[in-house]
Amino acid sequence: MNNGRHDHISDQELLRRYLKEQDRSWLGILLERYTLLLFGVCMKYLKDETQAQDAVQQIFLKVIQEVHKYKIDYFKSWLYTVAKNHCLTVLRDKKRNIPVALTEDSQIAAPEEEPEKETISPELLKDALDALSVEQRQSVILFYLKKKSYQEISASEGYSLLQVKSYIQNGKRNLKLLIQKMLKKAKKENG
DSSP states (O other), rough: OOOOTTTOHHHHHHOOOOHHHHHHHHHHHHHHTHHHHHHHHHHHHOOOOOEEEEEEHHHHHHHHHHHGOOOOHHHHHHHHHHHHHHHHHHHHHHHOOOOOOOOSSEEEEEOOOOOOOOEEEHHHHHHHHSSSSSSHHHIIIIISSOOOOOHHHHHHHOOOHHHHHHHHHHHHHHHHHHHHOOOHHHHHOOO
């Protein structure tokens, strides 16, 4: 703990020093200031102390990896947004109700409606993804596989936030329909 030795240094100055000197101790002092805020935000969304503690650690890592990518005028506000987005992603991943788990695993679970649990090969998933529009495919891959936020996709691809949301929702729905169609076709061909 810094025991108040750096209380006189503003958030902006600590951030400036970190970015200039690449000395993580400056960023550590800055993050230490907001540990309780982060924990509070995580508890608000996740409602579980252990998950909130884990989330704070993950947010710290995310900040270390990404703080240099942004022009941050108000660190506290930016950090709050990062924490909120992280928690929403955790909740979204928990409650994800899409029929096909979009993971980079070699075998992927099929829709639950199927009586026996089928597996979808990476090739089938790739074919289904390839059948989507370019915008939908790119948005779905960035969101589900690369774990990018709407804002990150918007910034990297040049789409508005509304477009990103639409591409992801429509892409997810179309992907489900395409996979179901491909599975039915494969079943007919195989017997």
